[in-house]
Amino acid sequence: MRAAAADLTAAGVDDAALEAEVILRHVLGLDRAQLYACLGDEIAPPARSAFEDLLARRLCREPAAYITGRREFYGIEFEVSPAAPIPRPETELLVDEALAQARRLEPTYPEPHIADVGTGCGAIALAVATHLPSARVTATDVSPAALELARCNAARLGLSDRLRFVHGDLLSPLDHYARREAADIIAANLPYVPSSEWDRLAPEIRCYEPRAALDGGPDGLRLIERLLRQAPGHLRPGGALILEIGYDQGPAVAGLARQAFPGGAVAVRQDLAGLDRVVVVET
């Protein structure tokens, strides 16, 4: 593990010791306490060779989550694959805001209908459904492969009966449902990286995550802007829209949100690093 960490550091990988440990634990099928309890044991040759194979992939900067096929988000273990981006810790703030909005709306909408637009592996939809047992969630994505992954995660977590997965562009898959199917809360972590920044991203992102799921066009706001135009027609009165944004997009997205919801209250929230990360619109 020490030798692997040194190799990973030399390859430019952050948190190399932890990354080496995560891969070794995956190979041995051990949790952290179990691994530390057997550090003095000799590793069997087949496990050693499996570890070396996976380490070689990480040295090529493939993300550990794609190598192990797992990533924890909001305390829940998700299956992940290159069909969708790996859920990020910053997105947990969006889930916090969605849960707070559900609490605010509870007197009016005790069984909220929540839409997760661009669900990817289902991280937001499933975190919200786990914490709101009375909620129904519609998850949309333009990628059929991402929707399939999200469906698998819903089944693994036993949440399939309260989730609906629909394929299509932004909120348009909801168009063919009746008006009473409007959402009480719309949450979206859409692509927002400006195209010009793509080449400067870490190899883990640039070479392995799906570009169409992260690249938001010339100013990064192409999809957010379109969603803001569609959202008023899909939200019930008093409902909320919650958007994840890039650290420098707060003023621009807040301005677009005020245009889309002239009577709404718009707020920009910061993540744990103090950076603008989420825009909340209470209509």
Ligand SMILES: C[S@@+](CC[C@H](N)C(=O)[O-])C[C@H]1O[C@@H](n2cnc3c(N)ncnc32)[C@H](O)[C@@H]1O
């Ligand atoms: C940044 S990822 C977020 C995934 C997940 N919600 C999360 O927070 O980890 C953006 C997702 O939006 C999807 N997407 C991109 N364009 C879309 C569109 N026009 N309509 C619906 N989904 C879209 C991508 O396929 C991708 O799964």
